[in-house]
Amino acid sequence: MNSKKTTSLKVTPKKQIKKNKSNLKLSLLIIASKRVKRSTANALIQEGQAVFDTVTMVTIDKIQIQTSSHGIGLFYKGKNLLSYDAIYPRFSSNDFLLGEAVMKAIESSDAYCPVSLKAYQITNHKYYTAQELSNEGVPGILTTLCISPKYSKLTVAETGFPLVLKVISGFAGKGVVLVRDSSQLNSILDAIHLFEEFICTQQFVKSKKPGTDVRCYVIGNYVLAVKRTSAKGDWRSNISRGGTANLVNATPDMIESSKLAAKTLGVDICAVDMMDKQGKWIVIEVNFMPGPFMKYLGNMVVHEWIKFIKKKTIINKKRLLKKQEKENEKL
Amino acid sequence: MRVLVLTEKEKEAKPFVNAMKAIGIKANASQLIKISLVSKHKNTLIKSIDEDIPKYDAVFLQARTNLAPFIEPLIDSLQDKNIYCNALPGSYYLAVNEPYKFVNLCVNNVPTPRNLISGSGKNIEKVSKNVSYPLVAKSFLGKDVQQSTIINSDKELENFVKSIKTKIDGFVLREFVDDCVISCVVIGEKVFAIDRRSGNSCVTDLSKGRSYKPTEKEKAVAIHAAKASGLSIARVDLVKGLVIAVDPEIPTQSFNKICSVDLEMHIANFFMDKINEIGVKRRPSDELRDIVSKLHRTIIGSFFK
Numbered sequence: 001m002n003s004k005k006t007t008s009l010k011v012t013p014k015k016q017i018k019k020n021k022s023n024l025k026l027s028l029l030i031i032a033s034k035r036v037k038r039s040t041a042n043a044l045i046q047e048g049q050a051v052f053d054t055v056t057m058v059t060i061d062k063i064q065i066q067t068s069s070h071g072i073g074l075f076y077k078g079k080n081l082l083s084y085d086a087i088y089p090r091f092s093s094n095d096f097l098l099g100e101a102v103m104k105a106i107e108s109s110d111a112y113c114p115v116s117l118k119a120y121q122i123t124n125h126k127y128y129t130a131q132e133l134s135n136e137g138v139p140g141i142l143t144t145l146c147i148s149p150k151y152s153k154l155t156v157a158e159t160g161f162p163l164v165l166k167v168i169s170g171f172a173g174k175g176v177v178l179v180r181d182s183s184q185l186n187s188i189l190d191a192i193h194l195f196e197e198f199i200c201t202q203q204f205v206k207s208k209k210p211g212t213d214v215r216c217y218v219i220g221n222y223v224l225a226v227k228r229t230s231a232k233g234d235w236r237s238n239i240s241r242g243g244t245a246n247l248v249n250a251t252p253d254m255i256e257s258s259k260l261a262a263k264t265l266g267v268d269i270c271a272v273d274m275m276d277k278q279g280k281w282i283v284i285e286v287n288f289m290p291g292p293f294m295k296y297l298g299n300m301v302v303h304e305w306i307k308f309i310k311k312k313t314i315i316n317k318k319r320l321l322k323k324q325e326k327e328n329e330k331l
Numbered sequence: 332m333r334v335l336v337l338t339e340k341e342k343e344a345k346p347f348v349n350a351m352k353a354i355g356i357k358a359n360a361s362q363l364i365k366i367s368l369v370s371k372h373k374n375t376l377i378k379s380i381d382e383d384i385p386k387y388d389a390v391f392l393q394a395r396t397n398l399a400p401f402i403e404p405l406i407d408s409l410q411d412k413n414i415y416c417n418a419l420p421g422s423y424y425l426a427v428n429e430p431y432k433f434v435n436l437c438v439n440n441v442p443t444p445r446n447l448i449s450g451s452g453k454n455i456e457k458v459s460k461n462v463s464y465p466l467v468a469k470s471f472l473g474k475d476v477q478q479s480t481i482i483n484s485d486k487e488l489e490n491f492v493k494s495i496k497t498k499i500d501g502f503v504l505r506e507f508v509d510d511c512v513i514s515c516v517v518i519g520e521k522v523f524a525i526d527r528r529s530g531n532s533c534v535t536d537l538s539k540g541r542s543y544k545p546t547e548k549e550k551a552v553a554i555h556a557a558k559a560s561g562l563s564i565a566r567v568d569l570v571k572g573l574v575i576a577v578d579p580e581i582p583t584q585s586f587n588k589i590c591s592v593d594l595e596m597h598i599a600n601f602f603m604d605k606i607n608e609i610g611v612k613r614r615p616s617d618e619l620r621d622i623v624s625k626l627h628r629t630i631i632g633s634f635f636k
Binding site: 061062063064065066069072096097098108118121125128131134139146151154155168198 | 363364365366367368369370371372373374375376378380398400401403404407408411421424428430431433434435436437438442443445446447448449450451454458461471473474500501
């Protein structure tokens, strides 16, 4: 499981991309969601193997977390996973029970990790994301949150109609409803209350080009923009809902906003979904575990992720070695 | 000095408001359900049906942990507006997720019993080879505990695994420390405790416990556990000096009765000290009053006299 020869998921034939010219032996651990998409997993392993000496992928539900007076350990088949040089967690909101615990354990280790616990918590909460980003000046949409339908009038007064009602932990376009008037809202609120969901509303913003938006993959300082177009008859442009994707040139405001969003959440890798509101690009949401749109872009995004993780891992490992040398000198 | 007491039900806030008013704090109560958050460009509005929340110096929050998805952005924006709150951002996320809570305590060197946590029910037996009996086994569906039981042998563990009928999101096997639970309430640096011993057994009902004077070590552990969980006011349960639970909600009634204390008053004093430490907010009305008093001391003032 923990070497090139043994991985938990089947690997497609290895393709040499770049040899690791550094003298450092580098290991990469990818902790995948329990609902990992096999094509993405294969691409990550394949690209990882091209530049790392050891690549391991394990799904989060297979990990054993041990806490004791000696400290914390993440184990898979007896191997301590916190000893890896780089760890790339790719969790969804379905993995929350263990996801937060694993993220906390990773943050306590020396491994380089391109994402953060804070980002995992915030990006899986539609309202919280809007709040954190707008406080830092990232252009977004007016968003509200309340507990009770009884007092939702306060928030509806802010958004007006039509509005978009969202389930705070929804993903891939699920749990999103367009509400045109108060009678429609009341019937939906009854259902929401029944499921003890919180009420998150968002101003409906008419896109300059309806049915299209842009996903900006932030990979360190690099931003890769992809235009998504919705399937016929759907107003949501998610690829998982039948949308299509093609590469576009990122505009300066797209680059600025998506980088600021990533910085606010403390991540090096994420995807920022944006839409054109009367000629201005605004952020709709940030994805902690973005799909790499392999059907349209092949391994391109995965390749960039791995290349970046390797670069940062070398910097981190060199820093750790220097620190260790200094400590040894002191002794 | 203004403090808003935020609870789920109005009557829960009343004793705290009364205690605060008794020592000169301008305290009011509000219900969490009456609050809504509005995120506008570069600003988050905390709106309420009956209160202007930004005018307060501090908020005392008491709510169930399953309200975390609402409370987390709320306490984050309170902090942004320099309003002191007894819970830090992230504390409710910690309190609601048991595996995360124990990993956090461990990372912060808070003594806890040994835990083994994993995601799949299939792993239970494999994992159990690393633990000794007795142990506490808990299975989770989402963040909620689905089943919890004490296991003494391989056979019992096998039965536990078989009893998990639905798909689970994870489980915890915790070293069972066979001793009585000491339930503590931490208020800043103060600790009040109840020993849940009754004869030779341990009572689950807190109100049947007895007053207990915690040792200095137990006090230090309880305070450390609360702080590590981002809480200045918390309930912390200990067994043989090991932390087994941390919760932002405190059962004041039981503690007041058993320990003959007035926890509401201790909380009021804690808020008084805290606000004195961080400073009272300057409000436009205060500034206007200052200008008027300064004017009174000038020639214009004496002219009016």
